[in-house]
Structures are given as structure tokens and as C-alpha cells.
Amino acid sequence: MKAIVHDTYGPPSALQLRDVDRPAVGDREVLVRVHAAGVDPGVLIFLEGRPYLVRLASGLRRPRVPVLGRDVAGVVTEVGARVTRFRPGDEVYGTCLRGSYAEFAATHERRLAGKPTNLTFAQAAAVPxxxxxxxxxxxxxxxxxxxxxxxxxxxxxxxxxxxxxxxxxxxxxxxxxxxxxxxxxxxxxxxxxxxxxxxxxxxxxxxxxxxxxxxxxxxxxxxxxxxxxxxxxxxxxxxxxxxxxxxxxxxxxxxxxxxxxxxxxxxxxxVSAQERIEDLDELRALIESGALTPSVDRSFPLAETGDALRHFTDRHPAGKVVVAVTHPDD
Known part of the structure; x- marks a missing residue:
């Protein structure tokens, strides 16, 4: 699969679009066919490895997880043996630890919720x-x-x-x-x-x-x-x-x-840094009621993820910047 990879800490120019193995799915994990992924400050922090305190979690000399991206919205394609909340074909949104700037991403089922029915994938990726x-x-x-x-x-x-x-x-x-x-x-x-x-x-x-x-x-x-x-x-x-x-x-x-x-x-x-399924469910309720509508400032294709990160840092976008992922059979 295609993914945005960084082997060293550095600026957006350190990113490469490469072919990598599709992630394996654990017993309580879900494989998501990514349609869109959001940009947030955490992505830049893990890309640059700065402030240096973050390297205690991400790797002292080089990133342990080479694929960037946390926000994800897409369709479930595979579920682990002990997954009970989802099945293939479900539209979901949430977060992942192993990188969503890719055609497929694996994440724990407790990091996902059903995608709000009134949002596009790009809008949903702007939320988590x-x-x-x-x-x-x-x-x-x-x-x-x-x-x-x-x-x-x-x-x-x-x-x-x-x-x-x-x-x-x-x-x-x-x-x-x-x-x-x-x-x-x-x-x-x-x-x-x-x-x-x-x-x-x-x-x-x-x-x-x-x-x-x-x-x-x-x-x-x-x-x-x-x-x-x-x-x-x-x-x-x-x-x-x-x-x-x-x-x-x-x-x-x-x-x-x-x-x-x-x-x-x-x-x-x-403000605490917890990510909980209950919060995703409450956000979905607010969105489907019309009380909350996420704003997408601009969407970039996967190959231009570096430009998306530069736009995020240089342009002070109104709302969120999103990376859109297309697949050969789309």
C-alpha cells in the first residue's frame, strides 16, 4: 500500500510517499480503508521530534512509527478475532497510533466510532x-x-x-x-x-x-x-x-x-489528552443534531501531505486541514 513515511526527524521535506506492507490486525483491532486523515499539531511534533521530550515516547534517535497521522475516517475492511463493535463495510471515524497517512490503517476498536451520517469522510476526519x-x-x-x-x-x-x-x-x-x-x-x-x-x-x-x-x-x-x-x-x-x-x-x-x-x-x-469512544459518540450526537459542523479549510491528496503540513503551519487555516486518500479502484 502507499503511505507517507519519515525515517528521520525533520521538516515536511523529510516525508516520502512509499510502498509499505499493509498493517497486520490484532485480535481487538480493526483495519480501516482510509478515505481521509486530519492534520493537527501533534503530527508536526512527531514529525520533527520537537520538543525533545516527545522522543521519550516516539524514539530517541529516529521515529519508531514511520507512518504519520492520527485522525482517520474510512471504511472497515477487516476485523480482529475478538472485535465485537464493527464489521467490514462499516463507516467509521476516530484515531490511530500507527499512522493514518496511508491507504490502510490499523487501530484498536475502542479508538473508533460510527461516522456521523451527515458528514463526508473529509469532514469526519476533521473531528476526532x-x-x-x-x-x-x-x-x-x-x-x-x-x-x-x-x-x-x-x-x-x-x-x-x-x-x-x-x-x-x-x-x-x-x-x-x-x-x-x-x-x-x-x-x-x-x-x-x-x-x-x-x-x-x-x-x-x-x-x-x-x-x-x-x-x-x-x-x-x-x-x-x-x-x-x-x-x-x-x-x-x-x-x-x-x-x-x-x-x-x-x-x-x-x-x-x-x-x-x-x-x-x-x-x-x-486539558487532558485522553481519547475515548464515549467522546466520539457525544461528538457524533452533536454533529447529527446540527449543533456542531466541522470546517475543512483545504484538502490535499496523500502525495502532497508535506504541502498540507506546510499549509497548516504557514497559513493559519480556518478550521482543519485534511489529507484525502484515493484508492486505485475508486
């Missing part, structure tokens, strides 16, 4: 990683309730665009923070107000937000706290992974926020 992160930021970390005022920083990105819609579905009044070229897009997501970060800072209105969801990763905690009510919650999503070789921008989540939370009234929390 970013959607589950957004859901946890709103529901679990932020504990958003009807009547809450929520600020979403990075509201036009993959996580932020879904967090805006999920927070609205949970009954919040939402303000999105984005670039001036993305204000109309963020309003189209349902944001009640939009803050153009090139003209105004997030503390423009003072300490008025019950929850601040920060997907940008480049503002100091002191500034973020100035936008929170006295008992408000700051949900930190990821970090600026390009800053610093060892930890990147993740020092805030790992050290700064937990320590500061012990001496201030605000709840400063990192």
Missing part, C-alpha cells in the same frame, strides 16, 4: 483529535453551564472552531478571539462576539469570563487571568510547540499553572 480536545475543554476542564461567559482564544483553528460550537451547545455566551481575516468565519460558527487580536487584547472588558479556553499557547498566565472572573477557570489546550527545544511551550501546563493554582482563586488546568 480536535473535537475530543474541544469537548474536554468545554465539558470537563471548563465545566461550562448555561449562562456562562466563555472566551475561546484561537477560535478559528481546529480545536477553537469546534470549542465555540460546543460551548454554544452547552448554553454559554461565547466570544471568539481570532485574526482580522477570520472574524466573519468565527461569527458563522455561532460566536456572540468576536475579538480581533490585532486591535484588542483579551482583557478588553475586564474580568468577565467564567471560562477562558486558550488554544494559542503564547499569552502569559497573568494576562489570561485578567480576563477571568474571581473564581473563573482557565483551560489550557496544548502550547506553542515551536518555543524551546525540551518542553516547547508546554511548561505552562506542566509547571506554571499547577503551581499558581495553589495560591490563587482561579482554576488553572491543562
Amino acid at each position: 483529535v480536535s473535537g475530543m480536545t474541544a469537548l474536554r475543554a468545554v465539558r470537563d476542564t471548563g465545566q461550562v453551564r448555561p449562562g456562562h461567559r466563555v472566551l475561546v482564544i484561537g477560535a478559528s483553528g481546529g480545536v477553537g472552531s469546534q470549542a465555540v460550537q460546543i460551548a454554544k451547545a452547552y448554553g454559554a455566551t461565547v466570544t471568539g478571539v481570532c485574526a482580522p481575516t477570520k472574524t466573519d468565519f468565527v461569527r458563522s460558527l455561532g460566536a456572540d462576539d468576536v475579538l480581533d487580536y490585532s486591535r484588542e487584547e483579551i482583557d478588553r472588558d475586564g474580568p468577565v469570563y467564567d471560562v477562558v479556553i486558550d488554544t494559542g499557547g503564547n499569552r502569559p498566565l497573568s494576562l489570561l487571568r485578567r480576563a477571568l472572573t474571581p473564581r473563573g477557570t482557565l483551560a489550557l489546550v496544548g502550547g506553542d510547540w515551536t518555543r524551546g527545544r525540551l518542553l516547547g511551550g508546554y511548561g505552562r501546563q506542566m509547571f506554571g499553572a499547577p503551581l499558581l493554582s495553589t495560591v490563587v482563586g482561579h482554576r488553572l488546568r491543562a
Whole structure:
């Protein structure tokens, strides 16, 4: 099968389209004929092996898993002997650990759910990683309730665009923070107000937000706290992974926020990195009800995955970037 492979850590130019063996399927695993795969910051982190802390999991000198990609949407073609949730022909979406930038990908059955019936494969591939992160930021970390005022920083990105819609579905009044070229897009997501970060800072209105969801990763905690009510919650999503070789921008989540939370009234929390079938099911329910619609900024063919990653980093897309996989018999 065709797959995007990297044998060494490096930039997108290190990627190669090669023929590799189709992955074997374990007893509790499913083989998916990939139709589309999403792009997220984690892909760039594992491609570059930076911040260096990630190499403890991915391989110190070279990547243990040469095929990139986590988000996946496609059709089940084979199931392991102990799989009970799926059968060949089922349309699914979810995540995989052994690479979705390929014609076929294997993953545990607990990492997949039925594809939302009202989405294309490309739209479905835009959901899993970013959607589950957004859901946890709103529901679990932020504990958003009807009547809450929520600020979403990075509201036009993959996580932020879904967090805006999920927070609205949970009954919040939402303000999105984005670039001036993305204000109309963020309003189209349902944001009640939009803050153009090139003209105004997030503390423009003072300490008025019950929850601040920060997907940008480049503002100091002191500034973020100035936008929170006295008992408000700051949900930190990821970090600026390009800053610093060892930890990147993740020092805030790992050290700064937990320590500061012990001496201030605000709840400063990192959004957990769990991936659960229950979250995929809740996202599907939100999507099929019309409360959540993933946005695809642009789709690239598998052979142009390097261009997809460059577009993701250089163009600040509105919504998600997707890699589309075609098969010879399509």
C-alpha cells in the first residue's frame, strides 16, 4: 500500500510517499480503508521530534512509527478475532497510533466510532483529535453551564472552531478571539462576539469570563487571568510547540499553572489528552443534531501531505486541514 513515511526527524521535506506492507490486525483491532486523515499539531511534533521530550515516547534517535497521522475516517475492511463493535463495510471515524497517512490503517476498536451520517469522510476526519480536545475543554476542564461567559482564544483553528460550537451547545455566551481575516468565519460558527487580536487584547472588558479556553499557547498566565472572573477557570489546550527545544511551550501546563493554582482563586488546568469512544459518540450526537459542523479549510491528496503540513503551519487555516486518500479502484 502507499503511505507517507519519515525515517528521520525533520521538516515536511523529510516525508516520502512509499510502498509499505499493509498493517497486520490484532485480535481487538480493526483495519480501516482510509478515505481521509486530519492534520493537527501533534503530527508536526512527531514529525520533527520537537520538543525533545516527545522522543521519550516516539524514539530517541529516529521515529519508531514511520507512518504519520492520527485522525482517520474510512471504511472497515477487516476485523480482529475478538472485535465485537464493527464489521467490514462499516463507516467509521476516530484515531490511530500507527499512522493514518496511508491507504490502510490499523487501530484498536475502542479508538473508533460510527461516522456521523451527515458528514463526508473529509469532514469526519476533521473531528476526532480536535473535537475530543474541544469537548474536554468545554465539558470537563471548563465545566461550562448555561449562562456562562466563555472566551475561546484561537477560535478559528481546529480545536477553537469546534470549542465555540460546543460551548454554544452547552448554553454559554461565547466570544471568539481570532485574526482580522477570520472574524466573519468565527461569527458563522455561532460566536456572540468576536475579538480581533490585532486591535484588542483579551482583557478588553475586564474580568468577565467564567471560562477562558486558550488554544494559542503564547499569552502569559497573568494576562489570561485578567480576563477571568474571581473564581473563573482557565483551560489550557496544548502550547506553542515551536518555543524551546525540551518542553516547547508546554511548561505552562506542566509547571506554571499547577503551581499558581495553589495560591490563587482561579482554576488553572491543562486539558487532558485522553481519547475515548464515549467522546466520539457525544461528538457524533452533536454533529447529527446540527449543533456542531466541522470546517475543512483545504484538502490535499496523500502525495502532497508535506504541502498540507506546510499549509497548516504557514497559513493559519480556518478550521482543519485534511489529507484525502484515493484508492486505485475508486
